[in-house]
Amino acid sequence: MGRHKKMLAAPAAPSRPVSASEVLSPAAVSGFIDGTLSRPRRLTARTLSESERQRYEKLLETTAIQVPHGPFRAPSLERASMVQARSPFISAEVDRKAVRVIARCLYEDALQWQDVDEFRALTKESVNRWLLRQADRVKPSSVKTYDQVLSRAGRVLYPQQFPVRTAVSGSRQKGQRAADRGAAEELYALTPLLSPSLRQTFLLVLDLITGAGLRASEIKDLKGSDFTVVPVGPGHEVVIVRIKGRWGKSRSVPVMDPAKGHRLIQRAQEVGTGSFMPLTVNAQVDRNAVNRVNSALNRLGLPAMDARGLRNRWVLDLACTPGVPASALLRLAGVGDLRVLADQVEQLPTYNSADLAGLLIDAEAYAAEVAA
Known part of the structure; x- marks a missing residue:
């Protein structure tokens, strides 16, 4: 064979x-x-x-x-x-x-x-x-x-080809430095130099960031219906902004500056339930409003707006406000931790022992007054 x-x-x-x-x-x-x-x-x-x-x-x-x-x-x-x-x-x-x-x-x-x-x-x-x-x-x-x-x-x-990546610990870059005190005022002073359409956008963006601490990414999705007026005490009213934050969570932030609150609620009443920010010539929401304003400022040889730095300045100022607990700060700023403060610790006030004791005494007095 x-x-x-x-x-x-x-x-x-x-x-x-x-x-x-x-x-x-x-x-x-x-x-x-x-x-x-x-x-x-x-x-x-x-x-x-x-x-x-x-x-x-x-x-x-x-x-x-x-x-x-x-x-x-x-x-x-x-x-x-x-x-x-x-x-x-x-x-x-x-x-x-x-x-x-x-x-x-x-x-x-x-x-x-x-x-x-x-x-x-x-x-x-x-x-x-x-x-x-x-x-x-x-x-x-x-x-x-x-x-x-x-x-x-x-x-x-193809889940086998794209396995979920395992997170590894490592060093973290510090967050964006907070803008200097007075930076917002300098930007407000530049608004008359812009065209009428950009001037309105610039003012609204500044009011939202410095008045309610919005992130630039949160501004473009706002509707006029996200703004309400709430009575606070006898004869006082405050504008409240409802913000749809990251991961689908929402938060409500009061605008304490009367001029900013007035401009914001006036704009909200103009647009009703429509888009809060001005639309483009194609009737679309301008999703690059901050970049567009900065481009105009650059063409005029003026300093650009640091949206993240302005927000971080708002957070730091809020953290230094007497009577605002850390739990309220987390809720108002829409963050899950206080790393933004740790990253800017050199810009925070320093307290000696007497200062800290005085703060605690005032807190106890306030708590007793509320309880009474």
């Missing part, structure tokens, strides 16, 4: 029809070679929960990408919204930014393969190639943000 070489077993047929683009893509080729190609079932509106479906529909209504008109733009946004609706929710603004990143990734992949396919574009290998191309176009910090967005999106389709 003759000897014969052992014949290799034929590779198993794929369990579903494979498109030409999958066969030709490097990710698919390598997947077929090592036998690891696995494609989840297609995402549709029927696969979404009720809350995910509402989130998906909201994203489709409110998000756009700046790419040429063509057959790939709308499908890229649609598939990106579908994927984002399945990812963990952080905030509405984070959702919209993420969809823009995912949609652009899908769009550029579609230009190459001539069809929109999130399963092909969001493999680890494809994402890494796209990020490498972005590194020549944008800042490293933007590439890092894109990486985080696409990792969350890719985890929806």
